[in-house]
Amino acid sequence: MRREIIFGILVSVIGAFALPGCDGGESGGGGTGGADELLLGGDTTVFDASSKAFTFPAAGLTDEGLIKHEEGDGAFEAIFVTSPSPVNPGLGPVFNNNSCQSCHANNGRGKPDDTLTSLLFRVSVPGESEVGGPNPVAGFGLQLQTRATIGTAKEAGVNIEYTETPGQYGDGTEYSLRIPVYNPADPYIPPPVGMLLSPRIAPPIFGIGLLEAIPEDEILANADPADEDGDGISGRPNMVWNLETGQTALGRFGWKANTPTAFQQAAEAYNQDMGITNPLVPDESCLGQTQCDGIDDDPEIPFDTLDDAAFYVQTLAVPARREFDTESRRGEKLFEQAGCSSCHIPVHTTDVHPARNESALNNQVIFPYTDLLLHDMGDGLADRRPDFLANGREWRTSPLWGIGLTKTTNGHTNFLHDGRARNLEEAILWHDGEGKESRDFFRNLKKSDRDALIAFLKNL
Numbered sequence: 199m200r201r202e203i204i205f206g207i208l209v210s211v212i213g214a215f216a217l218p219g220c221d222g223g224e225s226g227g228g229g230t231g232g233a234d235e236l237l238l239g240g241d242t243t244v245f246d247a248s249s250k251a252f253t254f255p256a257a258g259l260t261d262e263g264l265i266k267h268e269e270g271d272g273a274f275e276a277i278f279v280t281s282p283s284p285v286n287p288g289l290g291p292v293f294n295n296n297s298c299q300s301c302h303a304n305n306g307r308g309k310p311d312d313t314l315t316s317l318l319f320r321v322s323v324p325g326e327s328e329v330g331g332p333n334p335v336a337g338f339g340l341q342l343q344t345r346a347t348i349g350t351a352k353e354a355g356v357n358i359e360y361t362e363t364p365g366q367y368g369d370g371t372e373y374s375l376r377i378p379v380y381n382p383a384d385p386y387i388p389p390p391v392g393m394l395l396s397p398r399i400a401p402p403i404f405g406i407g408l409l410e411a412i413p414e415d416e417i418l419a420n421a422d423p424a425d426e427d428g429d430g431i432s433g434r435p436n437m438v439w440n441l442e443t444g445q446t447a448l449g450r451f452g453w454k455a456n457t458p459t460a461f462q463q464a465a466e467a468y469n470q471d472m473g474i475t476n477p478l479v480p481d482e483s484c485l486g487q488t489q490c491d492g493i494d495d496d497p498e499i500p501f502d503t504l505d506d507a508a509f510y511v512q513t514l515a516v517p518a519r520r521e522f523d524t525e526s527r528r529g530e531k532l533f534e535q536a537g538c539s540s541c542h543i544p545v546h547t548t549d550v551h552p553a554r555n556e557s558a559l560n561n562q563v564i565f566p567y568t569d570l571l572l573h574d575m576g577d578g579l580a581d582r583r584p585d586f587l588a589n590g591r592e593w594r595t596s597p598l599w600g601i602g603l604t605k606t607t608n609g610h611t612n613f614l615h616d617g618r619a620r621n622l623e624e625a626i627l628w629h630d631g632e633g634k635e636s637r638d639f640f641r642n643l644k645k646s647d648r649d650a651l652i653a654f655l656k657n658l
């Protein structure tokens with residue numbers, strides 16, 4: 199741990215010295231390939247392309263920040279067990295996994311598997327909750343806990359089946375996409391007919407504090423709900439419920455931008471994903487189930503643990519883009535020509551972070567390649583489950599920073615909200631709805647150009 203942190207500081211110092219020299223020519227600006235574009239996380243960027251690339255603290259944290267980040271690292275790795283226990287008690291009784299790290303391995307993304315290690319399912323029935331969110335399912339709530347401690351039944355399992363569907367590039371080259379079907383299995387009580395199920399894979403969790411520091415105005419300025427500029431792209435903000443303020447707020451996190459802050463994301467993860475009650479979400483996730491004792495336990499973690507875990511993801515560094523080569527530079531131009539950057543907006547500038555006193559996060563030019571808005575991605579990707587303002591066909595534009603390191607950090611190349619895409623090409627080929635034109639542009643490129651576009655993504 200120590201060594202990682204020291205290394206993180208070192209590389210950022212080297213970065214700080216090495217880069218201004220080649221900062222001349224094109225800089226800042228929307229995806230033109232200036233030297234600052236290597237610094238995907240602005241001055242907080244670290245230079246590491248190893249399997250640990252997502253595990254460094256943001257460069258430039260204060261001393262107190264570094265200490266808190268380290269505490270948070272411990273919280274993130276802590277493995278919870280059934281009570282009573284001297285360390286990390288409180289797991290479950292129903293849960294999805296037993297630590298943050300177990301789903302976000304190496305702080306990267308999960309992949310679908312039969313044991314549902316890092317794939318979870320949000321559930322609801324038609325209608326809205328009293329705060330405008332999804333309508334909970336009696337006996338199941340808003341998430342299926344697919345594991346349970348001894349003596350309790352998991353809420354249900356889910357069987358995954360894939361069927362292949364063939365397609366063709368413009369040049370006649372064939373490809374195949376796998377269509378997933380999800381069926382709940384062994385429910386502890388029969389779920390209502392028509393229960394809505396939304397699969398969600400664990401996404402990467404670095405650079406979260408930078409995304410939180412993008413001013414709301416800047417995000418809303420990119421929204422075009424009625425597509426008034428007629429380009430076929432109509433991003434919409436999700437407006438969600440903030441548990442801390444008890445008010446509606448702009449959603450930024452999760453595959454449907456259904457969560458407003460890293461702090462709330464962490465609190466709900468403790469509660470829903472691990473069955474750990476906490477000051478922000480104090481009721482056990484099984485509350486209301488016949489198999490749940492209904493005893494109002496004290497929060498199973500104190501405020502500081504929750505706050506440290508949130509701080510950890512807020513201050514995880516974004517790794518730098520690899521060096522520019524002609525192939526990826528060419529691919530970057532194609533990315534723009536294809537209209538990918540209409541949604542995967544390359545550059546944003548952060549303001550002062552709304553909650554943390556860490557100046558490193560403030561006023562940074564960053565390259566997350568997202569607008570943090572919702573887009574209709576067509577029938578194929580639709581989960582048909584509304585989540586606050588997101589309808590059943592809408593998803594948040596995924597940030598693309600660091601995506602080229604997925605194979606190195608996580609040993610696989612499964613992408614999209616449920617990991618159905620087996621590589622970057624498939625991820626693009628699934629784009630439909632507002633993304634259809636872009637997808638077709640890519641599909642009709644000649645092989646060498648498709649390869650260049652992919653080389654660009656791998657360079658991120």
Ligand code: HEC
Binds near residue numbers: 300453456460
């Ligand atoms: C069971 C697996 C699982 C566990 C355990 C888990 N997560 Fe997650 N995490 C997910 C999934 C799935 C999502 C996406 C949720 C959605 O789209 O609604 C997510 C989303 C996130 C995000 C938002 C990232 C983004 O860009 O939108 C953060 C931050 C995060 N988790 C942090 C944590 C922390 C901190 C913990 C531990 C307290 C944790 N997670 C535990 C599966 C998990």
Ligand code: HEC
Binds near residue numbers: 542625655
């Ligand atoms: C209309 C907006 C839009 C356009 C245009 C668009 N994307 Fe996307 N992209 C999205 C959304 C939304 C998702 C998340 C979809 C999902 O997970 O189901 C996504 C996901 C992705 C992913 C997977 C990310 C991950 O973390 O799993 C990749 C890779 C990607 N897009 C690349 C591209 C490329 C390359 C282009 C241009 C050819 C493009 N996108 C055009 C909105 C868009």
Ligand SMILES: [Ca+2]
Binds near residue numbers: 288498
């Ligand atoms: Ca518990």
Ligand SMILES: [Ca+2]
Binds near residue numbers: 337340341342353
């Ligand atoms: Ca549940």
Ligand SMILES: [Ca+2]
Binds near residue numbers: 425426431
């Ligand atoms: Ca538009």
